[in-house]
Amino acid sequence: MSNVVVVGGGPAGIRAACMLAAHRLRPVLLDEARNVGGQGYRAPSPGLRLDMDALMGGEAAKYHALQAAFASIRDQIEYRPGTLVWAIEGKTLHVATDEGSSTVSFDALILATGAMDRIMPLPGWTLPGVFALGGAQVSLKDQGCFIGRRVAFCGSSPLLNLAALQYRKLGADVVAVCDTTPLGAKVRAAPQLAAAPRTMMRGISYLTSLMRAGTPMLHGVTLLRIEGKSRVEAIIVRDCRGRERRFACDAVALGYGLKPEAQLAELAGAEMRFDATSRLWLPKIDADGRAGRSLYLAGDSVVIGGADAAEASGELAARAVLSDLGIVHARSVARGLRRRVFRLRRFQRALARAFVWPANRVKDLSDDVALCRCENVSVGEIRRAMDQALGPIEVNRVKAITRCGMGRCQGRVCGPALQELVASHAGIPIEAAGRLRVQAPVKPIPLSVARTLAE
Amino acid sequence: MTRLIADVAVLGGGLIGSWTAYFLARRGKRVVLIEKGVVGAQSSGTNFGNLRLQGRFPGQYPLSLRAQDLWERLEDLIGDSCEFDATGHLYCAFDEAERDKIDHYAEVSESYGIRIEHLDRAQLKRRFPWLGRKVIAATYSARDATANPRLVTPAVARVAKSLGVTVVEHCAVREVRKSGDTFHVDTDTDLQVECGHVVNAAGAWALEFAERFGETAPLFPAGPPQFVTEPFPYFITPSVQTVDGSVIARQIPRGNVILAGYPRTAADPILNRAPVPPVKTLAAMECLAEVVPALRSCHVIRVWSGIEGYLPDMLPVIGQSETTPGLIHAFGFCGHGFQIGPGVGLCLSEIIVDGHTETPLSPFAIGRFQQEIEVSDKFKREFDAVRKTP
Numbered sequence: 001m002s003n004v005v006v007v008g009g010g011p012a013g014i015r016a017a018c019m020l021a022a023h024r025l026r027p028v029l030l031d032e033a034r035n036v037g038g039q040g041y042r043a044p045s046p047g048l049r050l051d052m053d054a055l056m057g058g059e060a061a062k063y064h065a066l067q068a069a070f071a072s073i074r075d076q077i078e079y080r081p082g083t084l085v086w087a088i089e090g091k092t093l094h095v096a097t098d099e100g101s102s103t104v105s106f107d108a109l110i111l112a113t114g115a116m117d118r119i120m121p122l123p124g125w126t127l128p129g130v131f132a133l134g135g136a137q138v139s140l141k142d143q144g145c146f147i148g149r150r151v152a153f154c155g156s157s158p159l160l161n162l163a164a165l166q167y168r169k170l171g172a173d174v175v176a177v178c179d180t181t182p183l184g185a186k187v188r189a190a191p192q193l194a195a196a197p198r199t200m201m202r203g204i205s206y207l208t209s210l211m212r213a214g215t216p217m218l219h220g221v222t223l224l225r226i227e228g229k230s231r232v233e234a235i236i237v238r239d240c241r242g243r244e245r246r247f248a249c250d251a252v253a254l255g256y257g258l259k260p261e262a263q264l265a266e267l268a269g270a271e272m273r274f275d276a277t278s279r280l281w282l283p284k285i286d287a288d289g290r291a292g293r294s295l296y297l298a299g300d301s302v303v304i305g306g307a308d309a310a311e312a313s314g315e316l317a318a319r320a321v322l323s324d325l326g327i328v329h330a331r332s333v334a335r336g337l338r339r340r341v342f343r344l345r346r347f348q349r350a351l352a353r354a355f356v357w358p359a360n361r362v363k364d365l366s367d368d369v370a371l372c373r374c375e376n377v378s379v380g381e382i383r384r385a386m387d388q389a390l391g392p393i394e395v396n397r398v399k400a401i402t403r404c405g406m407g408r409c410q411g412r413v414c415g416p417a418l419q420e421l422v423a424s425h426a427g428i429p430i431e432a433a434g435r436l437r438v439q440a441p442v443k444p445i446p447l448s449v450a451r452t453l454a455e
Numbered sequence: 456m457t458r459l460i461a462d463v464a465v466l467g468g469g470l471i472g473s474w475t476a477y478f479l480a481r482r483g484k485r486v487v488l489i490e491k492g493v494v495g496a497q498s499s500g501t502n503f504g505n506l507r508l509q510g511r512f513p514g515q516y517p518l519s520l521r522a523q524d525l526w527e528r529l530e531d532l533i534g535d536s537c538e539f540d541a542t543g544h545l546y547c548a549f550d551e552a553e554r555d556k557i558d559h560y561a562e563v564s565e566s567y568g569i570r571i572e573h574l575d576r577a578q579l580k581r582r583f584p585w586l587g588r589k590v591i592a593a594t595y596s597a598r599d600a601t602a603n604p605r606l607v608t609p610a611v612a613r614v615a616k617s618l619g620v621t622v623v624e625h626c627a628v629r630e631v632r633k634s635g636d637t638f639h640v641d642t643d644t645d646l647q648v649e650c651g652h653v654v655n656a657a658g659a660w661a662l663e664f665a666e667r668f669g670e671t672a673p674l675f676p677a678g679p680p681q682f683v684t685e686p687f688p689y690f691i692t693p694s695v696q697t698v699d700g701s702v703i704a705r706q707i708p709r710g711n712v713i714l715a716g717y718p719r720t721a722a723d724p725i726l727n728r729a730p731v732p733p734v735k736t737l738a739a740m741e742c743l744a745e746v747v748p749a750l751r752s753c754h755v756i757r758v759w760s761g762i763e764g765y766l767p768d769m770l771p772v773i774g775q776s777e778t779t780p781g782l783i784h785a786f787g788f789c790g791h792g793f794q795i796g797p798g799v800g801l802c803l804s805e806i807i808v809d810g811h812t813e814t815p816l817s818p819f820a821i822g823r824f825q826q827e828i829e830v831s832d833k834f835k836r837e838f839d840a841v842r843k844t845p
Binding site (some may be wrong): 055086087089094101162368388389390392394398400401406407410439440444446447448449453 | 487496500516545605606609612613616617621622624681683684685731736737738740743744750751752753754755757759772793
């Protein structure tokens with residue numbers, strides 16, 4: 001029997017595993033998290049009583065359906081939670097767990113590794129109390145913790161209002177929602193967004209619920225700085241009429257939409273291509289998610305499509321595996337999934353116009369702002385390194401000279417802003433500035449994982 | 456077509472080429488430094504950064520000491536210390552046989568005037584209490600040092616440029632030929648150079664230039680597995696090396712521990728790839744945790760390697776061509792070129808300007824490969840995937 005491995009226990013990974021299990025392939029499901037669900041449909045840690053219906057709102061039914069789908073295949077798959085895939089070599093995955101490092105071999109590999117927030121730095125963004133928007137949601141769903149008592153939600157993302165609403169429902173004080181995209185841009189994107197009327201209406205309902213609750217909702221703001229002595233005390237913004245406004249708060253959730261976690265795909269040999277809409281480098285796939293020989297990609301780890309697209313693309317990738325293994329499945333269903341994934345991902349591209357990545361902000365950043373928080377490299381250090389004779393104008397060389405992107409996160413946080421900074425400062429198109437090359441380990445691993453291997 | 460008339464064309468903008476260009480410019484020579492990519496991006500920029508005096512090939516000490524003297528004056532020479540740090544170097548033995556080996560290395564070092572301290576277990580426990588019990592003895596050389604390889608070569612090239620060197624990046628040499636006393640260097644850009652001397656410092660890519668002039672060496676590309684940890688408080692002051700080569704580690708003052716180890720892995724200079732097999736990373740992690748047990752819980756955040764040129768006797772090729780007057784080779788540094796880099800540059804500049812150098816370079820002549828050469832023990836031990844050797 002063929003050995004099919006799925007990496008990632010979110011909606012894409014679970015639906016892929018379900019489809020493979022239904023064809024008695026007994027797939028291996030590796031998940032870095034302790035509980036399945038990914039980021040969006042994350043189940044709370046055991047022992048934590050959270051009202052998931054209230055928290056998930058209109059998405060509660062999907063949350064329960066996905067968790068139930070997983071429960072129903074639990075004994076038909078080899079499920080390994082708390083397992084980090086840190087390297088890929090040929091058809092071997094190197095995995096790290098609390099017990100140590102080991103290997104998992106595969107005949108076919110489905111990567112459904114999800115996405116993370118895209119961040120544009122601003123003065124004060126490294127103060128304690130500033131969290132990524134997704135991090136703010138994870139803290140709530142996984143641990144039942146707020147990132148603060150008085151929280152400002154800032155940036156531009158469809159998740160901004162959702163996260164703010166979740167915090168409000170559970171009793172946090174949402175001091176403001178500051179969206180950097182002007183309302184006009186959202187209105188202009190509306191005709192395309194109407195292609196998914198339910199999703200659009202859901203977005204509008206988040207907005208109106210927050211407004212009814214009296215939360216200050218600002219659009220078209222410029223985030224000026226986050227203030228605080230030793231931690232967040234306030235965020236200062238310039239509103240769309242040019243007035244400076246200060247919101248006292250003890251935490252800031254910051255995000256500009258999501259970026260695919262494509263490191264493993266790249267290590268596995270996927271070809272990376274520049275995508276002009278998202279201004280990111282994305283793995284190249286066919287309509288079913290094939291990215292190379294025995295390599296399949298699904299969900300937000302390829303291109304941001306949201307949870308519904310993730311579920312559909314997970315099943316689609318699994319069906320591609322079945323086809324390639326010569327196993328009979330309903331091809332007409334695959335055709336339907338293909339259309340659905342295409343439509344949902346196209347919708348997300350329209351969303352990118354309603355929630356704009358502020359690429360131009362990077363040139364206004366003052367020299368003292370930290371760009372790389374792991375290595376504490378400032379915007380000015382990067383500009384100075386580029387300005388000197390024989391200075392670098394490619395992101396990997398900028399990294400080599402300045403250390404930007406060399407730290408714990410390996411550029412997962414600062415990478416997009418670094419690309420923008422290098423391109424804008426060199427006066428070249430962003431695709432000419434290159435992208436940070438990935439190397440194992442894709443996430444840090446302790447020396448102690450090696451020890452167990454030898455014992 | 457841009458035609459440049461120069462005294463010297465240096466092929467390869469690595470550490471060797473950049474220092475050679477620098478010293479030639481200081482002697483008033485017109486130099487063109489040609490690099491296919493960007494300066495200092497290959498093994499010059501990806502190596503471990505050791506400026507180690509202990510345990511070198513005996514015949515290399517005059518060159519090595521000359522180089523160390525230059526490193527110690529780095530800031531005066533180029534206006535930037537590039538994180539040069541006289542950290543000292545601890546050469547560690549795990550058993551009596553290894554102790555004999557480091558004692559023998561120490562004798563050689565001492566015969567060249569290098570001060571070596573011989574430390575037994577009790578002394579090690581006092582001086583370096585973080586060392587694991589597996590280390591039974593070590594020799595310590597205080598003059599050994601480290602520097603940041605990512606910064607040095609671009610910094611040297613920048614100063615060379617300010618001294619008048621024409622530095623050309625993203626330019627690959629296509630053809631080198633000689634007519635009369637003049638070399639003609641053609642590139643894949645519109646640049647053409649005519650010059651009286653050519654320095655072949657093209658690293659793992661150097662062989663094609665030697666072979667154009669009827670010379671060869673069994674050069675092959677490889678690289679060591681390297682990794683770096685997250686930063687934590689600074690306590691490992693010297694660079695630490697085990698004589699079996701399993702651990703070569705140093706902590707930088709900002710806190711990260713950098714490790715290089717053996718065995719090295721074959722690299723691909725055509726695709727520009729230097730793979731790091733995960734199993735080697737794991738093996739090196741385990742070795743490091745034995746030598747410095749306190750590191751057990753710290754995280755590895757990144758691995759890398761580089762494309763270095765190796766030769767079976769683990770000695771570089773340095774010196775004049777034996778077929779073509781005016782052509783000078785400096786390549787195949789077998790993973791230990793960083794320390795001697797500035798010394799090599801200085802010697803080559805002397806060969807070109809004065810016709811000779813006082814520093815003995817005869818062990819490194821390219822002609823040695825015309826006879827059967829002895830394959831080094833190091834070579835046998837430190838590689839696992841080796842291309843066919845003569």
